[in-house]
Amino acid sequence: MGYLRATLRATDRIVGRWLLVCSGMVAGAVILGGVTRLTESGLSMVDWHLVKEMKPPTTENEWEEEFKKYQQFPEFKILNHDMTLTEFKFIWYMEYSHRMWGRAVGLAYILPAIYFWRKGWLNRSMKGGVLFLCSFVCFQGLLGWYMVKSGLEEKADSYDIPRVSQYRLAAHLGSALVLYCASLWSGMSLLLPHHKLPETHQVLKLRRFARGTAGLVFFTALSGAFVAGLDAGLVYNSFPKMGNHWIPEDLLTFSPVLKNVFENPTTVQFDHRLLGISSVVAITVMYLFSRKIALPRRTKKALKYLLAVAYLQVTLGISTLLLYVPTPLAATHQSGSLALLSMALWLMHEIRRLPK
Structure with a gap:
């Protein structure tokens, strides 16, 4: 046996x-x-x-x-x-x-x-x-x-x-x-061996936080396809403002309004920026929250790697934008989205509920 x-x-x-x-x-x-x-x-x-x-x-x-x-x-x-x-x-x-x-x-x-x-x-x-x-x-x-x-x-x-x-x-x-x-x-x-985490309120909250963050990272990566498909990275090559405005004037020029989300290069870039920044903020808040919880060493390592890759990825994204989308840097930024998604999945796996 x-x-x-x-x-x-x-x-x-x-x-x-x-x-x-x-x-x-x-x-x-x-x-x-x-x-x-x-x-x-x-x-x-x-x-x-x-x-x-x-x-x-x-x-x-x-x-x-x-x-x-x-x-x-x-x-x-x-x-x-x-x-x-x-x-x-x-x-x-x-x-x-x-x-x-x-x-x-x-x-x-x-x-x-x-x-x-x-x-x-x-x-x-x-x-x-x-x-x-x-x-x-x-x-x-x-x-x-x-x-x-x-x-x-x-x-x-x-x-x-x-x-x-x-x-x-x-x-x-x-x-x-x-x-x-x-x-x-x-x-x-x-x-990877399973962790036997206590089902405390804080662990449950961290688990929900990790799922939401992973979903946000996924949709940020997916929005990059619309940026690439419309060459939206070439319309406003400045940061943090888009040109001279926080909210560009041509954000909602298409009709109906929903069409802007998928077909207006300005809106597509604006949404990608917003999703990227939201991902970094969410990951940072989750990391700070996790420091209050007694977690296994490997789980803490997953959190640290996720935080580090998130800040690296947003730096790559801003640099790609400011330098007018050079191919090597843009390709590295696209690769970074996979690395960030991997770290988010690793963390989710670390704190997942054990099967009964």
């Missing part, structure tokens, strides 16, 4: 590490996708084939054919009509890297899942979770192509810069964040 329990613990550790690796690969896909967006490379591959497109062009004729296909679409006609083949190769390889990484993520989920399932290493609840993760990673790939298609369509207002729909971009990022969070949480649940 003791041998069986030891074996189960060993297999749980293996599955837990696999899930953490998968979450890391999803994080890599999110970061690479952000760089692809920042370098305006996402619309360079105009076809989607699961297997056929895995082989890149190798000859000059093949590259010319690929370039000709790109030239038929709005981004080339309106924005990149003077692009050279060499320049096209750069943006093509950026998008190609993102798509191939996405396929690698899919394989990293599906192939080990089949192996673990057949070996009997997954209990009933774990099987349900693994099925969800594997299905969701496939859905994420399809959603990515659905997003790209929106940037390849001819628009009535053809004078505008071709870009993917910010709604589809947010959906694509949001689903990636859900996949990341689910994988990270599942991995931690198998690897």
Whole structure:
């Protein structure tokens, strides 16, 4: 019986590490996708084939054919009509890297899942979770192509810069964040020992505070998709004011009013600022409140890391804005949102209620 329990613990550790690796690969896909967006490379591959497109062009004729296909679409006609083949190769390889990484993520989920399932290493609840993760990673790939298609369509207002729909971009990022969070949480649940915290009023309040803060961090990261989709980081490059005003005059110029939240670059940037500052304030207040509670050492460490990453992230965000969104700094800021979300999840996991 003791041998069986030891074996189960060993297999749980293996599955837990696999899930953490998968979450890391999803994080890599999110970061690479952000760089692809920042370098305006996402619309360079105009076809989607699961297997056929895995082989890149190798000859000059093949590259010319690929370039000709790109030239038929709005981004080339309106924005990149003077692009050279060499320049096209750069943006093509950026998008190609993102798509191939996405396929690698899919394989990293599906192939080990089949192996673990057949070996009997997954209990009933774990099987349900693994099925969800594997299905969701496939859905994420399809959603990515659905997003790209929106940037390849001819628009009535053809004078505008071709870009993917910010709604589809947010959906694509949001689903990636859900996949990341689910994988990270599942991995931690198998690897980190449970804390037996007393169910005091203060602990219950801290638990609610941690959940609310994690939700705020998630929605702040998601709002970044609307900032990226509308290039809203380029409209007001000053802080703390937006231009000469605390509340810009063009905040609610669209009609109906709700449209501003998702389509007005000024409002989108304003909301992202507000969410970011609110996240830092909430984390700071939660940290100060937690100092009154006797918590395990690992939980205190999670709180300190969350606070440190929050202030680093807001510093990166302000610097990105003031320096007019340089690609390396903007990519680091996008990566920071994942780091902050990870710390928030870690804290939630540390103080979660134990199963009965």
